[in-house]
Amino acid sequence: MxxxxxxxxxxxxxxxxxxxxKKIKIDIKSIVIEQFGEQIEQVxxxxxxxxxxENIYVACNDKGALDYTxxxxxxxxxxxxxx
Amino acid sequence: MRRSLLFIPANSPAMLQNADVFAADAVIFDLEDAVAxxxxxxxxxxxxxxxxxxxxxxxxxxxxxxxLDSPFSLLDLKLIADERIDTIMLPKAxxxxxxxxxxxxxxxxxxxxxxxxxxILPIIESAKSVIEVSMIASSQRVNGLLxxxxxxxxxxxxxxxxxxxxxxxxxxxxxxxxxANKIDAIDTPYTDIKNEDGLKKDTKFSKGLGMNARVCIxxxxxxxxxxxxxxxxxxxxxxxxxxxxxxxxxxxxxxAFSVDGKMIDKPIIERAQKVIEKAEQWNLL
Numbered sequence: 001m002x003x004x005x006x007x008x009x010x011x012x013x014x015x016x017x018x019x020x021x022k023k024i025k026i027d028i029k030s031i032v033i034e035q036f037g038e039q040i041e042q043v044x045x046x047x048x049x050x051x052x053x054e055n056i057y058v059a060c061n062d063k064g065a066l067d068y069t070x071x072x073x074x075x076x077x078x079x080x081x082x083x
Numbered sequence: 084m085r086r087s088l089l090f091i092p093a094n095s096p097a098m099l100q101n102a103d104v105f106a107a108d109a110v111i112f113d114l115e116d117a118v119a120x121x122x123x124x125x126x127x128x129x130x131x132x133x134x135x136x137x138x139x140x141x142x143x144x145x146x147x148x149x150x151l152d153s154p155f156s157l158l159d160l161k162l163i164a165d166e167r168i169d170t171i172m173l174p175k176a177x178x179x180x181x182x183x184x185x186x187x188x189x190x191x192x193x194x195x196x197x198x199x200x201x202x203i204l205p206i207i208e209s210a211k212s213v214i215e216v217s218m219i220a221s222s223q224r225v226n227g228l229l230x231x232x233x234x235x236x237x238x239x240x241x242x243x244x245x246x247x248x249x250x251x252x253x254x255x256x257x258x259x260x261x262x263a264n265k266i267d268a269i270d271t272p273y274t275d276i277k278n279e280d281g282l283k284k285d286t287k288f289s290k291g292l293g294m295n296a297r298v299c300i301x302x303x304x305x306x307x308x309x310x311x312x313x314x315x316x317x318x319x320x321x322x323x324x325x326x327x328x329x330x331x332x333x334x335x336x337x338x339a340f341s342v343d344g345k346m347i348d349k350p351i352i353e354r355a356q357k358v359i360e361k362a363e364q365w366n367l368l
Contacts, residue, residue: 006125012097069096072132076125 004081007065007073014065016073018081021057024048030062043070051078084364085109085227085267085296086312087305088145092117094126099133102142105302106309109143114159115150115174123155127162134167145204147172151180164191166199170226175234176205178218185224202226204269208234213253220260229298230257232271243274245281247288258293270294276301286311313365314358322358325351 007015014030028040044058047070056078060070089107091098093114102110118126130146146163148171149155164171173184181203188201203224207216208231220228232243232250241249250271261268270289273282282304286297290311297308314322324342329352332340340347362368 006128010095010097012100013095065096066100066136068132068136069129072129073125075132076128079124079128 002081004077006076009063011063012065014060014062014070014073016077017059018077019057021055024054025057027059031064040070043067044074047071047074087308088298090298090300093130094118094122103139105305107305109145111145111147111172113147115147127159131162144168145170145172150174151184160187164201165195166197170202170204172204174206175208176212176219178215181205181219181222185222204229206231207257209238213256216256216260220264220266225266227267227269228257228261229269230254230271254292267295268293270297272298272300283307313367314362318358319362319367322355325355326359
């Protein structure tokens with residue numbers, strides 16, 4: 001199965017890994033999950049909607065990334081998966 | 084006009100987010116040497132999203148693209164060359180690839196219906212580009228020249244030294260080409276980031292040769308570089324005296340006049356005007 005991954009574990013970044021799945025499934029680990037967990041999920045869902053992708057698993061390991069970084073890493077990971 | 088230009092690796096969110104925190108006159112988002120081959124795609128996506136989010140209106144935004152003969156440069160230009168940026172920094176510049184980049188930007192600006200003209204900042208970092216520096220500088224989009232001392236030394240098969248004799252002629256040729264075309268002469272980075280005294284000494288020497296600005300590879304270098312390339316208080320006061328005396332001479336119809344016992348002529352007036360122009364731009368008046 002093809003997997004795509006982008007980003008790092010450095011501060012202000014996130015590591016996003018994606019693979020094909022029967023529907024959208026999102027797992028988030030974050031140092032700020034309490035405060036920003038929902039927002040991170042919203043960014044991921046909005047990006048997937050923009051790309052019209054409905055069958056993907058997204059794992060986001062967040063180290064305090066801002067929205068633009070989460071979106072950028074997700075876009076790169078999806079391209080690397082070959083979507 | 085610039086004094087300091089700060090390099091920022093385009094694949095580092097932490098550094099991108101601090102782009103306008105420091106007092107550099109320009110930031111250079113680096114897609115080339117600061118990004119590993121395997122991360123070129125990620126850096127480009129990250130920079131694209133960053134530029135969508137942050138406008139950085141008060142600072143010149145420069146992007147160092149990958150070499151024009153690499154497969155990455157076309158992707159860089161396609162995604163990044165638009166209203167969000169001011170200048171493209173061209174690595175390994177020659178007269179040929181500077182012209183080629185200008186033509187590509189002509190097409191991109193037309194396709195994207197852009198209202199601004201993206202400028203080009205070529206890096207003079209090979210013997211060939213030093214030889215061609217005058218032609219490179221005369222291209223319409225070029226608004227400055229940057230000396231790339233490290234790559235140039237490699238091409239010249241010499242070691243870089245603290246004294247910098249090995250790049251003296253190249254510095255001088257770049258300065259002459261810049262001044263002849265009224266564009267910025269920008270010096271090579273000082274690579275020993277922990278040696279502040281060395282940075283100051285070399286930058287004063289560089290200014291004395293005619294350089295206008297210097298690139299910074301660490302934010303710690305910005306203040307010293309800004310200070311050295313800014314007119315100091317005495318220079319500003321003296322320039323004001325000259326301009327005031329010049330304006331008086333125009334009113335009274337006196338052709339020649341003196342300030343502090345020294346005769347003032349046209350080149351001195353022009354230098355004083357330049358000092359005041361710089362002081363105004365950098366809020367030093």
